[in-house]
Amino acid sequence: MRMSKAFIPTLRDNPAEADTVSHQLLVRAGFIRKSAAGLYHYLPLGMRVLSKIENIVREEMDAADCQELLMPIVQPAELWMETGRWHVYGDEMFRIQDRHDRSFCLGPTHEEMITDLVRNEVTSYRQLPLRLYQIQNKYRDERRPRFGLIRGREFVMKDMYSFDRDPAGLDESYQAMYQAYTNVFRRCGLNCRPVEADGGAIGGSATHEFMALADIGEATIVYCDSCDYAANVEIAPCPKDDTKIDAAPLAMEKVSTPNSKTIEDVAAFLKVDAKQCIKTLFFQADEELICVLMRGDYEVNDVKVQKVHPCYTLEMAEEEAVAKAVGCSFGSLGPVGLKDIKIYADYSVENMVNLVCGANEEAYHFINVNPGRDFQVEGYYDLRTLNEGEPCPKCGGVTKYARGIEVGQVFKLGTKYSEALNASYLDENGKSNIIHMGCYGIGVSRTLAATVEQNNDENGIIWPKNIAPYHVVVVPISAKDEEQMAIAENIYKQLQAQGLEVVLDDRNERPGVKFKDADLIGYPVRITVGKKAVSDNIVEYKLRTAQENEELTVEETITRAVAYIKE
Ligand SMILES: [Zn+2]
Numbered sequence: 001m002r003m004s005k006a007f008i009p010t011l012r013d014n015p016a017e018a019d020t021v022s023h024q025l026l027v028r029a030g031f032i033r034k035s036a037a038g039l040y041h042y043l044p045l046g047m048r049v050l051s052k053i054e055n056i057v058r059e060e061m062d063a064a065d066c067q068e069l070l071m072p073i074v075q076p077a078e079l080w081m082e083t084g085r086w087h088v089y090g091d092e093m094f095r096i097q098d099r100h101d102r103s104f105c106l107g108p109t110h111e112e113m114i115t116d117l118v119r120n121e122v123t124s125y126r127q128l129p130l131r132l133y134q135i136q137n138k139y140r141d142e143r144r145p146r147f148g149l150i151r152g153r154e155f156v157m158k159d160m161y162s163f164d165r166d167p168a169g170l171d172e173s174y175q176a177m178y179q180a181y182t183n184v185f186r187r188c189g190l191n192c193r194p195v196e197a198d199g200g201a202i203g204g205s206a207t208h209e210f211m212a213l214a215d216i217g218e219a220t221i222v223y224c225d226s227c228d229y230a231a232n233v234e235i236a237p238c239p240k241d242d243t244k245i246d247a248a249p250l251a252m253e254k255v256s257t258p259n260s261k262t263i264e265d266v267a268a269f270l271k272v273d274a275k276q277c278i279k280t281l282f283f284q285a286d287e288e289l290i291c292v293l294m295r296g297d298y299e300v301n302d303v304k305v306q307k308v309h310p311c312y313t314l315e316m317a318e319e320e321a322v323a324k325a326v327g328c329s330f331g332s333l334g335p336v337g338l339k340d341i342k343i344y345a346d347y348s349v350e351n352m353v354n355l356v357c358g359a360n361e362e363a364y365h366f367i368n369v370n371p372g373r374d375f376q377v378e379g380y381y382d383l384r385t386l387n388e389g390e391p392c393p394k395c396g397g398v399t400k401y402a403r404g405i406e407v408g409q410v411f412k413l414g415t416k417y418s419e420a421l422n423a424s425y426l427d428e429n430g431k432s433n434i435i436h437m438g439c440y441g442i443g444v445s446r447t448l449a450a451t452v453e454q455n456n457d458e459n460g461i462i463w464p465k466n467i468a469p470y471h472v473v474v475v476p477i478s479a480k481d482e483e484q485m486a487i488a489e490n491i492y493k494q495l496q497a498q499g500l501e502v503v504l505d506d507r508n509e510r511p512g513v514k515f516k517d518a519d520l521i522g523y524p525v526r527i528t529v530g531k532k533a534v535s536d537n538i539v540e541y542k543l544r545t546a547q548e549n550e551e552l553t554v555e556e557t558i559t560r561a562v563a564y565i566k567e
Pocket residue numbers: 224225226227228229392393394395396397
């Protein structure tokens with residue numbers, strides 16, 4: 001590729017809306033351009049990287065006996081109604097109607113489509129196991145698209161679906177994918193960690209997420225220093241504290257708590273510990289308002305709440321809705337006297353004695369409230385988020401937090417979709433059995449962005465060589481110098497002949513501009529051709545990861561570059 005002919009529009013400054021390093025660098029270095037919120041063009045450099053990641057994914061999938069196919073992006077609503085997910089997806093689903101008023105969606109995932117295909121084609125045990133995948137655009141109408149390619153509304157995904165005779169077969173498929181994913185992310189140069197996770201809207205029994213470690217990651221990972229435990233904080237179980245407090249229940253009393261809105265305010269005003277107060281939270285669970293209680297110093301975990309109270313959507317309730325139902329706005333809410341509202345309490349509330357809670361009256365709280373005596377609950381559950389430093393759920397060691405970008409997820413679906421859609425096969429005895437399914441996704445465009453998030457410095461991107469858009473850039477100091485250009489041209493052609501992907505920066509620009517662009521774009525190798533090349537056959541060889549250049553003969557340079565890229 002000659003830079004003079006290339007479509008690589010680099011920018012000097014970070015675009016205003018770019019909110020993470022990878023987003024800034026991918027736009028500035030000319031890999032992507034925004035079209036609308038969460039929708040991006042992949043420019044030629046971005047497209048090259050994307051294709052390389054796709055090819056790594058393909059190689060690993062094919063090596064694990066998976067076969068590639070391609071399904072329609074536009075999916076009929078009827079299939080989603082059969083599994084009940086037409087509603088689960090809520091506003092995140094892009095819904096469209098054709099000219100006959102038939103409803104469709106732009107695929108956010110393809111479990112329904114593939115299961116429909118397979119139920120119509122597979123009838124016998126002889127056709128199983130089957131592993132089918134595609135690489136394609138997916139659509140989710142995110143409330144807040146952000147971080148460039150990391151949370152877009154259109155993104156490239158690899159989705160694989162496995163079909164097995166029984167749970168043992170599914171185990172095998174799951175293990176094969178777990179290994180394939182480990183290989184994919186290693187080959188892409190990502191520092192990635194598999195963690196136990198929640199199934200969310202997809203459902204299923206076992207699932208792991210593959211997390212690229214990064215400070216901007218939206219997911220919190222809990223891991224243990226002493227063992228291999230690692231989980232998304234959404235599912236990390238919290239220990240149940242069984243210590244009984246040795247105190248006699250006192251008579252409940254209503255006290256005035258002016259200007260005390262938060263737990264901290266109330267605790268300070270009443271001169272008690274936050275651990276003596278309970279947090280009263282209201283959630284909108286579909287159409288229903290529910291109440292969750294938690295010890296004052298703990299944080300609620302939405303995912304756990306939704307497990308205890310299954311619903312399509314769970315959101316913190318609006319203050320207006322709570323005020324209407326309870327007769328009091330935020331700041332003085334409590335469980336005492338609540339009518340027709342389900343109350344779920346965290347384990348931490350169960351053994352509390354003489355606690356403090358809001359009185360459901362502006363600027364008043366109750367003291368000496370006792371669970372069971374003064375209010376009733378549906379039950380006590382694990383509803384909170386494990387704090388960093390608490391004991392590891394597996395070995396009791398000390399837990400730590402890390403942030404991660406979810407780049408892949410593997411699910412054991414079991415028979416959830418095959419039952420709903422009646423995908424079955426006949427065994428050797430002619431008996432009908434339900435197919436066991438797994439599904440396995442890789443965010444291909446997200447992997448691209450996560451790689452940049454992990455591999456950069458103040459000058460730009462540092463591409464791992466397996467997915468770099470080009471391997472080498474050859475920079476003649478002066479494009480007007482015919483002798484320099486001839487040597488640069490020669491190196492360019494020799495490297496190409498050896499199978500390397502090379503850019504010749506033949507632009508009539510100052511060397512500083514070319515170097516800046518080379519570092520920004522992040523080619524693994526830069527070869528600079530200056531005066532010494534003409535007088536002494538010496539050029540500069542520099543790796544993007546190295547601080548210094550080396551002076552080598554043209555021949556040595558070519559040998560080194562080829563060896564480095566192919567090693
Ligand atoms: Zn542990």
